[in-house]
Amino acid sequence: MSTATDSRGERLVRAAAPPVVALVLFLSLWEAVVKGFGLKPYFLTAPSTIWGEFTKNFGRIWAACRVSGTNALIGLLCGTVLGIAVAFVVRRFRKLDEIITPLAISLNAIPIFVLVTVFSNMFATTSDVPRRLTVTLGVFFVVLVNVAKGLTQVSATHLELMRSYAASETEIMRKVRIPNAVPYLFTALKVAAPLAVITAFVSEYFGGNQNGLGSKITGSLSSSKNAVAWAYVFGACLLGLAFYLISIVVETVATPGGVSKRDRS
């Protein structure tokens, strides 16, 4: 734990320094290995070459990022809303829990390519809907499990206290269960946001439009443009990182008191 006299900036630097140093070391080692052993680009491409392709093709990479990013974002939003809604239903009607939870678990066990293929057969080949549905399903499961847990695992003392106040079930829901579930939702989103991006890429491998990051990566690889493929991979990393950062920013904004800070204190 840092002392109270630390400024915010100092703490940020101290938190950011280890991963930045590690990244620089990793990239230098990679560059040195490629240059030192004279590795061919089709075997392993040097980071400097990838960076060159990234800047050269930035417009195309950005366009592909927007396609995959939009699919991931729409799936993330739909999955979150659906997950929260079903968590409430499951909490309200405990009998349904026994039906819905096993169903959600078995749905989650289906491999992504099966889902994409099934959904692709339902819609036109140029449609983005199958991909968005696939992302929605993956996000839905993570959000459902966590939010349902947050609504249920409430402190026994809190429940006795609310009963002593003669509080109704609705009041217990509003004043105890929902606030208790908020940190669980953000934990879910931190997992679900990068998951949405990955699912969006992977679902592009199985036909449909060839305009997203996933299809660009496979496309570049099959035409032996390895450096370009790596540049697209770099774009994909940035997109995943952006989604994760957004989930953290939303959490910080939504919990001004900093409920999650408690874990660190």
Add this chain to the structure above:
Amino acid sequence: MTTLSIRSLKKVFNPGKANQVDALVDVDLTVEPGDFVSLIGPSGCGKSTLLRLLADLIQPTSGTVMMNGKSAHQARIDQDYGMAFQQAGLFDWRSVAENIELPLELKGWDKAKRRDRAHEMLELVKLREFADHRPWELSGGMQQRVAIARALASHPQVLLMDEPFGALDEMTREHMQAELLRICRAAQTTVVFVTHSIPEAVYLSSRVVVMSPRPGRITQIIDVGLGDARTDETRDDAAFYTKITEVREALRGIESTLAARGVDNR
């Protein structure tokens, strides 16, 4: 009017099943306004069960509990009592003041009135400058003071406490005991207090109710008679030690009876 009137109270958990437990039998107790009654006894004597029956958090198997001349159920609906537990049970997502406001919120008080009362209560427990802090920024003793302030926020005549100082260190604990007496005297509150500690029971109470397990029941009621003005000096008083010895012997009597009956009482 009698504050609490408990008649032939009985509580059986899991009746008729293999794991049936006679938690309480034949409990009769009367508590008058301004009384401070401690319930003390070995684990499993039903002291916490008795407190929950008074609070209408669980239902008796037979017998009656009347609070302020009403059924325990009606008293709960009317919020005639406040309650505090071993865990402070504060809500992390609310500030200290908002925690104290919660029972008032549920009673439908408006914002301004709630704020005023929360500040009045914080004044009483000497935590005024912590109104806007989060509970986890406070020490254990301070959290428990907030919990007491919350229990007293709607000015109930009765305070029910289940080992509220059990998790605190000895020094904090003695300080909290003195604070509790001061607060209850100021608010003229009647208290039923569950504890494991003999000195705590004697220091706080006008009467100590000694209970025994298997089945849980009252074996003795000891009048403490140390007067109302209790200070740190009271703890050095010969009369204080005499009463501690009296309660201890009552509890030892229970131990030896259980041992004679061959009941394992670890």
